[in-house]
Structure formats: C-alpha cells, structure tokens
Amino acid sequence: MRKPVIVGNWKMNMTVSEAKNLLADLKEKRLDTEVEAGVCTPAIDLPIAAEILEGTNIGFGGQNMHFEESGAFTGEISPTMLKDVGATYVILGHSERRDIFGEDDKLINEKLLSAFDHDLTPILCCGESLEEREANKQEERVKAQLEADLKDISESDIKKLIIAYEPIWAIGTGKTASADDAEAMCAFIRNLVAELYSKEAAEAVRIQYGGSVKPANVKELMAKENIDGALVGGASLKADDFEALVNHRG
Numbered sequence: 001m002r003k004p005v006i007v008g009n010w011k012m013n014m015t016v017s018e019a020k021n022l023l024a025d026l027k028e029k030r031l032d033t034e035v036e037a038g039v040c041t042p043a044i045d046l047p048i049a050a051e052i053l054e055g056t057n058i059g060f061g062g063q064n065m066h067f068e069e070s071g072a073f074t075g076e077i078s079p080t081m082l083k084d085v086g087a088t089y090v091i092l093g094h095s096e097r098r099d100i101f102g103e104d105d106k107l108i109n110e111k112l113l114s115a116f117d118h119d120l121t122p123i124l125c126c127g128e129s130l131e132e133r134e135a136n137k138q139e140e141r142v143k144a145q146l147e148a149d150l151k152d153i154s155e156s157d158i159k160k161l162i163i164a165y166e167p168i169w170a171i172g173t174g175k176t177a178s179a180d181d182a183e184a185m186c187a188f189i190r191n192l193v194a195e196l197y198s199k200e201a202a203e204a205v206r207i208q209y210g211g212s213v214k215p216a217n218v219k220e221l222m223a224k225e226n227i228d229g230a231l232v233g234g235a236s237l238k239a240d241d242f243e244a245l246v247n248h249r250g
C-alpha cells in the first residue's frame with residue numbers, strides 16, 4: 001500500500017519573514033496523518049522550516065541541489081547541506097530547472113544518484129510540453145526523460161523514489177490535466193518502471209501529479225489508481241489551501 005504524498009513546491013516565493021508566518025500557520029493545522037506532507041522551500045528558508053516544523057508531521061526539503069558535497073560551485077547547495085539542516089526531500093529535474101536553467105538528463109541523473117547516496121528522498125519531475133502533447137508525443141517524451149534520468153539507479157532506490165508527472169502546459173496556468181489524462185500518464189510511468197525494473201518496483205514507486213492542483217480538484221485526482229500524490233506550486237503558498245490538499249480524504 002503506497003502512502004499518499006502531498007508536497008508543496010514554494011518555488012522562488014517566501015522571504016524568511018513570509019516563510020515564518022506561513023510555517024507557523026501550517027504548524028497550527030491538523031493534517032491527516034495517513035497522508036505524507038512536505039514543503040520544498042527556497043534554500044534560505046530551510047533553517048526556519050527545520051525550526052518551526054520540528055515535532056510536526058510535515059517534512060521539508062530543497063527544490064534543487066548540486067551532486068557534489070562541496071566545492072567551487074557558486075550559488076549551489078549540496079546534498080550534505082540539505083541533510084545537515086534536516087531536509088528529507090529534494091525536487092530534481094523540475095521543468096523550470098530543465099527549461100530555464102538548461103539542466104539536461106545527464107545532470108539530473110547525477111543529482112539523483114547523489115540524492116540517494118545521501119539518503120534524501122528525491123522527487124523526480126518529468127513531463128511534456130504543449131507542442132509534444134499536441135503531437136501526441138507525451139509518452140515518448142516522458143519515456144526518454146525517465147530512461148535517461150534513472151540510469152544506474154538501483155532497484156532498491158527506485159522503490160524509495162517519488163516521480164512527479166508534471167505536464168508543462170498545466171504548470172501555473174490554471175489548466176489542470178483532466179484526471180483521466182493524468183491517470184493515463186501516471187499508469188504509463190508505472191508500467192515503464194515495471195519494464196525497466198520489476199512489477200514489485202512499479203508497485204512501490206510513488207507517482208505524483210503536478211500542474212494547477214488545488215483544493216477543488218485534488219480529490220478527483222487522488223481517487224485515481226495510479227496517482228499517489230501531488231506536487232503543488234501556487235496552492236501550497238496558503239496554509240488553508242495546503243491543509244485542504246493534505247486533508248482531501250476527509
């Protein structure tokens with residue numbers, strides 16, 4: 001039985017002062033303990049997340065990391081730094097990192113290997129562009145991404161991975177993929193994991209949908225067999241919405 005997992009991706013939002021308020025509000029919420037909840041904050045907010053979320057069942061993590069532990073990599077954050085502050089998650093291969101910052105599958109694969117080496121839970125993002133969707137190439141695109149990103153990832157690690165299927169055209173646009181379309185792609189990804197690894201690995205891996213998830217549509221998405229959670233941008237920035245997302249079963 002896979003535990004549902006709802007993670008907020010704050011992206012480049014929340015100054016430390018704003019983060020303090022949001023985290024304090026989140027701490028007051030009574031969240032369904034049968035759902036795993038987490039927030040991936042800007043790096044500068046991580047220490048405050050560690051302090052305020054201590055003793056709650058809300059985990060936290062980074063939105064990106066370098067694969068090396070330290071060195072001359074100006075502007076980067078390392079897996080060791082994430083671990084040291086108490087982070088459990090790290091988002092890797094988000095489409096904004098791929099498209100705006102030019103991250104390719106080889107780099108994402110190195111980061112993924114490093115995240116597992118450092119006992120972090122990676123949330124690996126994949127998904128197609130609008131052009132690819134219109135050309136019906138979404139499966140081809142996601143398959144190519146995952147095959148490259150998962151190179152040399154072991155069977156035991158894949159079972160700990162969270163994969164976030166995020167069609168780029170649905171991110172921050174208010175256009176959610178229909179629950180059926182999202183389910184079809186999550187099922188495709190699960191079958192791909194079965195092909196690349198095993199049926200057991202496919203049963204264990206958790207697959208999130210991401211792209212304009214909000215309180216109004218989370219229940220329908222989460223009711224689908226192959227959707228185990230959501231990676232949420234905009235709606236994770238309000239404590240009430242985040243609570244509603246996590247408590248969707250109620």
Ligand SMILES: O=C[C@H](O)COP(=O)(O)O
Nearest residue numbers: 009171172211212233234
């Ligand atoms: O990582 C989260 C996704 O990019 C979705 O963002 P969104 O919920 O604002 O559409």
